[in-house]
Amino acid sequence: MNAFLTIAFGAILLIPFLNVKGKGIAVFAVVLSNALLSGNLALQALTGQSLEYVFSGSLATGPINLRLDALSGWFILIIDFIFVTGCFYGLFYMKAYQKQMNNITLHGIAFILLHTSLVSLCVIQNSIAFLIAWEIMALSAFLVVIFEHEKMATVKAGMNYLIQSHVCILFLMFGFIWVAFKTGSYDFNAITTYTAAHPGAAGMILFLSFFMGFAIKAGFIPFHTWLPYAHPAAPAHISGIMSGVIIKIGIFGILRMITIIKADYYSIGLVILTFSLISGLYGVMLAIVQHNLKKLLAYHSIENIGIIGMGIGIGCIGLGTDSYILASLGFAGALLHTLNHALFKSLLFFTAGNVYQATHNLHIDQLGGLIRKMPHTARLFLVAAIAICGIPPLNGFISEFIIYSGFYYWMQDAMLGSLLTIIFSVLALVLIGGLAVLCFTKAFGIVFLGTPRQPFNHEVHEVSSFQLVPLYLIALFIVVIGVFPQIFLNGLLLPVHLLTGNLSNLEVPFPEKIIDILQPVTLSVWAFILIVLLVFGLRKLIQHRGSSEVSPTWGCGYTAPTARIQYTASSFVRPYSKLFKPFLLSSKHEEELAGVFPTGGAYETHIFDRIEKYLIENPIAAIKSLLGKFLFLQNGKLQFYILYGIAFIVSVICIPLFYDQIVLFFDFIKQI
Amino acid sequence: MLSLILILIAGVFFTGIINRVKSLSSGRKGPDILQPIRDVISLFKKGSVYSETTSFVFQIAPTIYFASVIMAMLVVPFGSSKGIISFNGDFIFFAYVLSLGKFFNIISAMDTGSSFEGMGASREALYSMFAEPAFFILMGSLALLTGYTSFHEMFAALHIGSYISYALAILGTFVLLMISMVENSRMPIDDPKTHLELTMVHEVMILDNSGFDLGLILSAGYLKFAIYGALVVNLFIGVFPYQYSIPIFFVIQILLATAIGLIESFMARFRMSHNAQFIFVLTSVSLLIFFGALLILGKFA
Numbered sequence: 001m002n003a004f005l006t007i008a009f010g011a012i013l014l015i016p017f018l019n020v021k022g023k024g025i026a027v028f029a030v031v032l033s034n035a036l037l038s039g040n041l042a043l044q045a046l047t048g049q050s051l052e053y054v055f056s057g058s059l060a061t062g063p064i065n066l067r068l069d070a071l072s073g074w075f076i077l078i079i080d081f082i083f084v085t086g087c088f089y090g091l092f093y094m095k096a097y098q099k100q101m102n103n104i105t106l107h108g109i110a111f112i113l114l115h116t117s118l119v120s121l122c123v124i125q126n127s128i129a130f131l132i133a134w135e136i137m138a139l140s141a142f143l144v145v146i147f148e149h150e151k152m153a154t155v156k157a158g159m160n161y162l163i164q165s166h167v168c169i170l171f172l173m174f175g176f177i178w179v180a181f182k183t184g185s186y187d188f189n190a191i192t193t194y195t196a197a198h199p200g201a202a203g204m205i206l207f208l209s210f211f212m213g214f215a216i217k218a219g220f221i222p223f224h225t226w227l228p229y230a231h232p233a234a235p236a237h238i239s240g241i242m243s244g245v246i247i248k249i250g251i252f253g254i255l256r257m258i259t260i261i262k263a264d265y266y267s268i269g270l271v272i273l274t275f276s277l278i279s280g281l282y283g284v285m286l287a288i289v290q291h292n293l294k295k296l297l298a299y300h301s302i303e304n305i306g307i308i309g310m311g312i313g314i315g316c317i318g319l320g321t322d323s324y325i326l327a328s329l330g331f332a333g334a335l336l337h338t339l340n341h342a343l344f345k346s347l348l349f350f351t352a353g354n355v356y357q358a359t360h361n362l363h364i365d366q367l368g369g370l371i372r373k374m375p376h377t378a379r380l381f382l383v384a385a386i387a388i389c390g391i392p393p394l395n396g397f398i399s400e401f402i403i404y405s406g407f408y409y410w411m412q413d414a415m416l417g418s419l420l421t422i423i424f425s426v427l428a429l430v431l432i433g434g435l436a437v438l439c440f441t442k443a444f445g446i447v448f449l450g451t452p453r454q455p456f457n458h459e460v461h462e463v464s465s466f467q468l469v470p471l472y473l474i475a476l477f478i479v480v481i482g483v484f485p486q487i488f489l490n491g492l493l494l495p496v497h498l499l500t501g502n503l504s505n506l507e508v509p510f511p512e513k514i515i516d517i518l519q520p521v522t523l524s525v526w527a528f529i530l531i532v533l534l535v536f537g538l539r540k541l542i543q544h545r546g547s548s549e550v551s552p553t554w555g556c557g558y559t560a561p562t563a564r565i566q567y568t569a570s571s572f573v574r575p576y577s578k579l580f581k582p583f584l585l586s587s588k589h590e591e592e593l594a595g596v597f598p599t600g601g602a603y604e605t606h607i608f609d610r611i612e613k614y615l616i617e618n619p620i621a622a623i624k625s626l627l628g629k630f631l632f633l634q635n636g637k638l639q640f641y642i643l644y645g646i647a648f649i650v651s652v653i654c655i656p657l658f659y660d661q662i663v664l665f666f667d668f669i670k671q672i
Numbered sequence: 673m674l675s676l677i678l679i680l681i682a683g684v685f686f687t688g689i690i691n692r693v694k695s696l697s698s699g700r701k702g703p704d705i706l707q708p709i710r711d712v713i714s715l716f717k718k719g720s721v722y723s724e725t726t727s728f729v730f731q732i733a734p735t736i737y738f739a740s741v742i743m744a745m746l747v748v749p750f751g752s753s754k755g756i757i758s759f760n761g762d763f764i765f766f767a768y769v770l771s772l773g774k775f776f777n778i779i780s781a782m783d784t785g786s787s788f789e790g791m792g793a794s795r796e797a798l799y800s801m802f803a804e805p806a807f808f809i810l811m812g813s814l815a816l817l818t819g820y821t822s823f824h825e826m827f828a829a830l831h832i833g834s835y836i837s838y839a840l841a842i843l844g845t846f847v848l849l850m851i852s853m854v855e856n857s858r859m860p861i862d863d864p865k866t867h868l869e870l871t872m873v874h875e876v877m878i879l880d881n882s883g884f885d886l887g888l889i890l891s892a893g894y895l896k897f898a899i900y901g902a903l904v905v906n907l908f909i910g911v912f913p914y915q916y917s918i919p920i921f922f923v924i925q926i927l928l929a930t931a932i933g934l935i936e937s938f939m940a941r942f943r944m945s946h947n948a949q950f951i952f953v954l955t956s957v958s959l960l961i962f963f964g965a966l967l968i969l970g971k972f973a
Contacts, residue, residue: 369785371727382729382779391772392765404764408821411812416966423812423962427955430808433768434801437775441797445782445790451725520759527746527757528769532739535888539735543884547719553784554723554879567782567790575798579948 007033008116012109020098024091027108031087031115035080038119042080045073046491062186065125070494071259072122074335075252078342079122081477082244083115085470089350090237092467093357103147110143114246121249125188127176131169138165141246145234157229164216164226171213172253175206188260196262203263208271210257218250220309221279224302225612228286231298232362236353239294240346243301248338251308255334258316259499266320273313273421277428280306282611284435285583288442288573289607293352293362296443297345300388303432304341307400308334310425314406315499317418324500329406331499332492337399339488340387340481344396347384347474351377354463354471355447359456364446364569368453374462376471378448383475385440387482390433393525395481398518404429405517438576446569453563483525485518570605577607585610675750675902678918682925683891683898684709689926690897693933708894712887720883725785733780734885740773741892741899748902749824751909751917758824763811766823767804770855773892774800781877792876795944799861799873802951803854809958810847813840813965827906840964841907847958848907849928852900854951856893859936861947897932901925 011030015023041051045068055064068076090111097104117137124130142165146158176186183190195203216223227247231239258268283302290296311334318327354377355370356362371378387394407422407429414422462468481488555561577584584607591602633644655662688705695702722730747766749755755762774796781793815821817840818829854861857874866872878889905924909917942950 392769397768401764405761408815411816426808426812427805430805434804438797438801441778445779449783450785524757524765528743531742532736535735535739539884549721550724551721553725553786556788565787566785567787572794
């Protein structure tokens with residue numbers, strides 16, 4: 001553990017003195033060695049040897065307990081994998097910015113701090129240390145996001161993120177300080193003992209406060225508003241890491257709180273389920289209408305957090321109803337989907353980064369036909385897109401299948417209220433799947449297929465093959481989880497045991513049950529792949545004999561088609577956006593065609609986030625206009641400011657002096 | 673195994689019957705019921721033309737689409753005889769594997785860079801998305817009613833006893849029939865015989881497919897009809913012995929094909945903008961089934 005921190009801080013001191021190449025390699029070396037160190041320990045934790053370590057700590061914090069249990073292990077492995085691949089990818093992605101020496105130094109340092117703090121967050125068991133690490137994580141994430149700080153939008157997005165992360169810390173602080181105030185200890189165990197001793201409302205409020213804090217980080221709706229700005233603003237490798245890992249630390253926080261807070265799990269489950277349903281549906285609904293590829297992906301993160309949340313919700317309900325299988329199905333689904341989402345979403349962001357690198361454009365409607373210029377990127381994007389839609393034979397299906405099984409298992413002995421919850425949750429999950437298909441056929445179809453919608457004044461070509469290595473590695477994992485999920489389910493055994501707590505020894509052990517459920521699914525997936533290969537072979541065999549020729553696309557009789565008459569992203573989703581109009585807030589700018597020989601028209605639509613408008617923008621505007629009334633106080637004249645200072649000092653000194661008189665005065669008034 | 677053979681046989685004549693009914697009711701004699709299969713066989717023998725805009729996606733999409741339908745077929749049981757693959761939650765696999773096929777169908781349409789095919793792709797993506805919730809709620813209701821979560825066990829345990837369950841079976845038939853209309857892009861959602869690309873949904877997506885690939889797509893469509901027909905049959909046969917259930921299978925399949933033919937002959941296609949409402953109705957009906965299931969189990973007490 002000490003080595004872990006030493007490497008990080010040593011490197012931070014070293015990096016400013018290296019040249020650009022050296023900086024990059026140093027950052028990668030540090031991330032890799034730290035990942036190997038922590039990953040090794042995490043693997044041990046996953047196989048049953050959890051690790052305890054006590055730092056003596058300081059006077060303020062008390063002894064700092066570090067515990068690397070199976071849950072931390074699972075998350076640390078995810079963090080390490082995404083950071084190593086993301087860092088390797090970033091080495092090449094950042095080549096274009098080589099000249100900005102100082103900027104890169106800061107970026108590298110913040111990157112290492114981010115990795116170190118994220119891994120530490122998984123093991124720290126002391127609330128003050130946890131908050132400090134959380135703050136380091138939030139600040140370093142802010143620094144890596146605003147790499148392109150010469151752009152106004154980037155700084156704005158960064159500020160938005162920074163402010164919201166601190167609102168998040170506020171909620172966490174409230175929870176931690178409350179417990180510390182009541183028990184006098186900052187250790188996480190104190191939370192357990194406190195909530196166990198005070199059943200009822202206390203535990204619930206405590207949990208809700210933590211949930212809100214972590215939900216801001218995870219991006220649950222309505223706490224998501226920072227997310228769609230921060231992801232597109234950051235460089236591609238950071239967006240991938242952010243969506244893959246940083247928001248997952250919020251999920252980790254929620255899961256950790258479930259293990260240490262003893263409260264009414266059934267109600268907690270319902271609360272989480274409600275938030276998750278809304279997040280899942282609303283996230284994908286907004287994702288579809290986005291014009292910016294990275295913003296689209298960012299809204300999809302919200303959707304996937306919703307799916308993970310559904311798993312957690314089922315798990316909690318299982319805990320609340322003492323149903324071990326239900327709890328393990330829910331938590332296993334949630335944990336596996338966390339891994340899956342980290343994989344396919346980072347892959348999507350990295351490939352979007354490739355697109356940006358090649359075209360300097362992320363506007364979906366202006367791209368097209370990239371599959372010819374960038375075949376590898378297109379293939380990788382396709383794999384990730386199928387995975388994120390939850391379609392077999394890739395990994396997204398496995399975790400969604402477990403969550404579905406959870407819902408249908410819960411159905412067996414549910415009463416009316418629960419049954420309605422189940423059926424609407426299933427409805428939502430199905431709709432999410434369908435909408436995701438709509439969204440990713442749009443994203444893939446418009447960006448990569450067809451012909452280029454506008455010419456670029458520079459050569460568009462595939463990124464270097466080294467840059468593709470980490471992406472293919474991620475794609476490999478996506479396929480392996482889809483085709484051989486058993487390997488990963490065995491890794492889930494201990495984390496799920498930890499979450500289901502003392503229910504575990506009641507009934508059947510977990511792995512047999514879930515592996516039982518998934519065995520036939522795996523077989524079917526294999527069968528499916530076999531059928532595809534067979535049909536493909538047959539096609540090869542038969543087509544070999546027939547003639548095959550190439551000709552232009554059928555233009556329905558029109559002989560001079562141009563790239564501009566292709567279907568665009570906006571027209572692809574138009575039937576959808578008409579249908580979902582009540583939920584979307586859209587504005588149109590239209591220039592009518594006029595005259596006998598019209599010259600040019602224009603039509604633009606922008607979609608806004610309704611929740612963001614009513615929950616964030618409008619209240620802020622109201623507060624701003626209220627505070628604006630006092631703007632005369634801030635008039636920029638030094639004399640006035642000195643006057644305010646004097647008035648303040650005088651009142652501070654005088655009010656205690658005259659306190660008695662003032663009290664007397666009020667008593668007098670009351671008597672009248 | 674039995675279900676596989678039966679579905680394959682039904683797939684051979686299902687579309688033929690629809691076409692025959694349509695031509696008879698419009699006063700023509702019409703082709704014989706094996707004509708669609710002959711079409712497919714001759715397509716298999718033909719060479720193909722590929723658009724110069726297309727990429728590998730266009731090459732693999734029909735294969736994957738066909739394979740997804742075959743895979744879905746393997747899951748469907750026949751009464752007390754299991755499908756080749758049967759497990760808890762197999763209906764989830766059924767729906768999702770079909771959606772893989774749809775995914776590839778849609779992107780292969782986009783691959784041609786044609787303005788018309790993109791339009792069809794957009795409509796297909798939207799409509800099939802709305803058909804899925806109805807299917808999942810229907811299956812959820814059956815799961816609730818029987819306590820099982822695999823096609824085979826659910827259908828085997830389904831007993832038609834009371835009036836309410838008759839009503840449910842009929843509503844279920846309606847939902848499955850309508851889903852199969854949406855999935856196969858038939859009337860009243862889509863008109864397969866329309867002559868104008870602007871009004872097509874499915875047909876316009878496959879404008880550029882030819883030869884073996886087109887044959888695969890067409891035969892996948894025939895099989896899809898038979899698969900949904902088989903699901904409808906399963907609602908009724910339960911544990912009947914084979915000497916009754918196999919004739920019932922064919923009777924119901926023929927009835928369904930005739931019904932579809934009649935619907936197509938006497939109904940106009942809906943306006944495109946009304947389709948979404950129609951599909952919402954489907955979801956509502958399936959919710960009705962769910963409440964019916966609750967009623968039977970006395971959960972309202």
